[in-house]
Amino acid sequence: MHPFLDLPMHVSAQWRRAPYALALLACAAPAALIAQPGRGGGGGAGGAGAAAGGASPSNALPALPKGPRAMMLRDWYRVANLSNPAVSPDGKRIAVTVTRAVEADNRRHSEIWVVNAAGGEPQRWTSPSTESSNPRWSADGKYLFFTSQRAGGTGNTWAIRLDQPSGEAIQVGDYPNGSMPSDGSFAVFTDAGRPAPTAPSPDPFGQMQPMARPPFEAITRPSVSARFDGRHVVDMSYKVNGVGFVPGRRVARTWRPTQIARQPIGDTTKKVITSTAYSHRGPVVSPDGKWIAFTADSRLRPDSVVDRERDSLATLPYNKVRDEAERNDADIYIIDANGGTPRKLTDWMGAESQITWSPDGKQIAFIGRPGRTKNSNIYVVDAAGGTPRALLGNWQYEPGNFDWLPGGIQFTAEIGGRSAVLRADMSGKSLPTELVSGRRQLRGASYDESGKTLAYVATSMNKPTELFVASGDGTGERQLTNFNKDVNADVVWSDAERITYKSVGNLEIEGWLMKPYGYEAGKKYPMVIYIHGGPHSSYGEGWFDEFQNLAAQGMFVLFTNPRGSSGYGAPFTYSTRGRWGMEDYQDLMKAVDIVSVRADVDSTKMGATGGSYGGFMTTWMATKTTRFKAIETDRTITDWTYWYGSSDAQGLTEFEFYGKPWDNQKLYDELSPIRYVNKVKTPMLIVQSEEDHRTPMGSAEIWFMSLKKQGVPVELIRYPRSNHDLSRTGEPWLLVDRLGRLRQWFGYWLQGVQPGAVAN
Numbered sequence: 052m053h054p055f056l057d058l059p060m061h062v063s064a065q066w067r068r069a070p071y072a073l074a075l076l077a078c079a080a081p082a083a084l085i086a087q088p089g090r091g092g093g094g095g096a097g098g099a100g101a102a103a104g105g106a107s108p109s110n111a112l113p114a115l116p117k118g119p120r121a122m123m124l125r126d127w128y129r130v131a132n133l134s135n136p137a138v139s140p141d142g143k144r145i146a147v148t149v150t151r152a153v154e155a156d157n158r159r160h161s162e163i164w165v166v167n168a169a170g171g172e173p174q175r176w177t178s179p180s181t182e183s184s185n186p187r188w189s190a191d192g193k194y195l196f197f198t199s200q201r202a203g204g205t206g207n208t209w210a211i212r213l214d215q216p217s218g219e220a221i222q223v224g225d226y227p228n229g230s231m232p233s234d235g236s237f238a239v240f241t242d243a244g245r246p247a248p249t250a251p252s253p254d255p256f257g258q259m260q261p262m263a264r265p266p267f268e269a270i271t272r273p274s275v276s277a278r279f280d281g282r283h284v285v286d287m288s289y290k291v292n293g294v295g296f297v298p299g300r301r302v303a304r305t306w307r308p309t310q311i312a313r314q315p316i317g318d319t320t321k322k323v324i325t326s327t328a329y330s331h332r333g334p335v336v337s338p339d340g341k342w343i344a345f346t347a348d349s350r351l352r353p354d355s356v357v358d359r360e361r362d363s364l365a366t367l368p369y370n371k372v373r374d375e376a377e378r379n380d381a382d383i384y385i386i387d388a389n390g391g392t393p394r395k396l397t398d399w400m401g402a403e404s405q406i407t408w409s410p411d412g413k414q415i416a417f418i419g420r421p422g423r424t425k426n427s428n429i430y431v432v433d434a435a436g437g438t439p440r441a442l443l444g445n446w447q448y449e450p451g452n453f454d455w456l457p458g459g460i461q462f463t464a465e466i467g468g469r470s471a472v473l474r475a476d477m478s479g480k481s482l483p484t485e486l487v488s489g490r491r492q493l494r495g496a497s498y499d500e501s502g503k504t505l506a507y508v509a510t511s512m513n514k515p516t517e518l519f520v521a522s523g524d525g526t527g528e529r530q531l532t533n534f535n536k537d538v539n540a541d542v543v544w545s546d547a548e549r550i551t552y553k554s555v556g557n558l559e560i561e562g563w564l565m566k567p568y569g570y571e572a573g574k575k576y577p578m579v580i581y582i583h584g585g586p587h588s589s590y591g592e593g594w595f596d597e598f599q600n601l602a603a604q605g606m607f608v609l610f611t612n613p614r615g616s617s618g619y620g621a622p623f624t625y626s627t628r629g630r631w632g633m634e635d636y637q638d639l640m641k642a643v644d645i646v647s648v649r650a651d652v653d654s655t656k657m658g659a660t661g662g663s664y665g666g667f668m669t670t671w672m673a674t675k676t677t678r679f680k681a682i683e684t685d686r687t688i689t690d691w692t693y694w695y696g697s698s699d700a701q702g703l704t705e706f707e708f709y710g711k712p713w714d715n716q717k718l719y720d721e722l723s724p725i726r727y728v729n730k731v732k733t734p735m736l737i738v739q740s741e742e743d744h745r746t747p748m749g750s751a752e753i754w755f756m757s758l759k760k761q762g763v764p765v766e767l768i769r770y771p772r773s774n775h776d777l778s779r780t781g782e783p784w785l786l787v788d789r790l791g792r793l794r795q796w797f798g799y800w801l802q803g804v805q806p807g808a809v810a811n
């Protein structure tokens with residue numbers, strides 16, 4: 052029996068909400084709303100809860116027991132997530148976004164907190180009654196900017212004044228967001244201008260809902276517009292996961308290419324310095340303020356030409372010569388910072404991003420990817436022109452974000468399931484050096500102006516995110532926050548052992564085995580394998596609610612990064628092209644083979660779960676093996692042709708399957724689990740969001756009906772108001788409900804737990 056199922060039903064425990072203090076700090080934290088972490092950090096009045104039910108469900112739930120103990124479902128609401136750290140230009144303070152759930156209101160809440168780099172209690176700088184995130188400091192130290200949507204303002208950039216005592220957050224029109232030279236005197240940014248004014252004409256469909264109106268060039272019209280509230284679709288992209296249905300154009304197509312604008316700091320007047328038929332992207336001004344580098348179409352063709360070419364290519368059948376050829380869609384250009392004719396920096400095949408000037412303004416670095424299936428690298432080229440040279444040579448991995456500091460280039464990277472901060476060898480002759488590493492995941496490396504202070508958020512298998520600071524070279528690391536202190540004190544998070552193993556073709560695969568809560572040597576435990584989606588994503592060395600959830604239920608959790616995963620270099624990532632469910636399936640089963648012979652794993656009680664591509668893989672497994680006693684398939688894909696037609700992301704299979712379904716129908720069919728559904732014997736739980744536009748409902752429905760009609764135990768849980776990201780960013784009550792279903796399903800089939808028993 053589960054350790055918590057016999058607990059008495061106490062009176063409820065609300066998410067603890069101690070009052071926060073409102074204070075004004077003259078120097079250290081002007082205009083700040085101050086609070087202490089772990090004391091009311093999740094709180095906040097206001098914020099409408101979402102639609103499920105009326106009164107808070109926590110009224111009916113017992114108080115969470117003090118630990119140390121296994122994770123219970125409501126512990127999920129207690130975990131704080133830190134993101135977007137930003138070091139102040141002088142290196143003295145670090146701002147960070149702190150996000151928590153507000154259980155009673157069924158919502159998440161984000162605030163900006165600031166902590167001294169030297170240490171001390173973090174302070175809350177934004178109001179608990181509004182959402183604030185993504186802090187960034189102005190170079191002159193006058194403002195802390197952040198993203199928020201507040202009443203009485205326009206746009207979503209708000210600021211706290213730092214150079215004088217002040218109160219509420221404000222909006223400032225004379226401090227534009229953009230790239231600035233060293234003296235911070237102006238900013239450059241892109242500007243798409245305003246649409247040309249059109250003479251107002253009466254719209255006979257103006258009273259209808261936007262999706263119901265007949266789009267431009269539609270042939271049909273509502274017979275009586277007041278009697279049609281459906282959706283009229285003409286364009287190819289009419290729905291987007293997380294956004295919903297997107298109304299079609301109602302006028303002829305026009306283009307507004309993005310131009311480069313500059314605006315002095317302390318002035319509200321912006322000057323647009325270009326006027327072209329092509330768009331400028333990612334403009335970055337040189338440190339001396341004389342030049343602006345940007346990317347644009349490699350032939351500077353008008354946006355209208357580029358778009359029409361892309362649209363027309365999208366309707367053509369797969370053609371190996373054309374579709375596999377290297378492309379050069381964009382190049383880097385340099386223009387005088389006051390305008391003029393752009394100079395192409397270099398003709399470079401592939402895609403360029405993250406343009407960055409060297410501190411002396413003599414060179415430019417960028418991330419370049421020579422081709423879709425080739426590794427990206429950091430390239431450096433003289434600002435005068437020349438051939439870019441790669442800094443990372445034949446390094447197996449790929450760079451993430453990088454900074455050109457006074458001492459050289461430093462960057463973050465995924466190295467399999469972990470991540471690190473590294474320094475590049477500027478000669479490109481040696482492999483990069485790891486500065487901050489270990490079995491963990493680091494995010495958002497941020498430096499002060501001198502490059503001497505480095506901050507990042509980090510998490511490891513049994514440690515939720517916290518903020519860390521180190522010297523610019525990675526030495527002297529210190530943990531600066533302890534937002535998760537209370538939940539960490541109550542809950543024993545499970546750790547995982549890292550394993551590597553050789554699979555088909557002698558390819559090395561990385562994986563992990565997480566121990567069940569309360570593990571005792573000499574006993575046997577059930578095991579569930581988790582399978583990630585993408586397929587080009589990865590599991591890693593970070594705290595993950597889903598793994599902790601099943602480990603707390605008393606199961607081993609096995610997770611691996613089969614071929615096709617990201618984080619191991621592009622050749623590994625794309626090695627499954629045209630072969631989905633073949634070698635990657637074997638990589639997963641090889642891990643099951645290895646783990647199932649352990650003395651502490653009960654090989655007669657194994658389960659599998661996964662979402663999206665991982666959902667495809669679980670249904671695929673169900674057609675191939677009866678080794679698993681229960682499976683959960685999440686946001687699943689059971690028929691690739693159906694998925695192609697109903698998803699918002701056709702590009703994925705057009706590339707991976709070498710064409711559209713009718714170009715390569717055999718492959719789409721052969722790799723579709725539904726073709727073999729008559730072989731399924733394993734009980735399956737199907738979890739599906741009703742507003743999932745990435746992997747829509749039909750795959751789940753046909754799987755459910757097929758199993759039902761064959762007498763295979765199956766349950767379908769349909770979540771309302773939810774999209775493809777329910778398990779990550781969904782409504783908290785529904786997200787936690789899903790975690791509970793997973794526990795119950797595997798608890799019932801693998802542990803003999805009674806139906807409905809759940810550790811709330």
Ligand SMILES: CSCC[C@H](NC=O)C(=O)N[C@@H](C)C(=O)N[C@@H](CO)C(=O)O
Binds near residue numbers: 586700
């Ligand atoms: C060019 S289309 C990109 C599709 C995208 N790929 C990367 O994640 C995607 O959404 N794929 C889904 C089929 C999928 O498996 N998604 C995973 C990973 O995000 C999921 O867990 O939802």
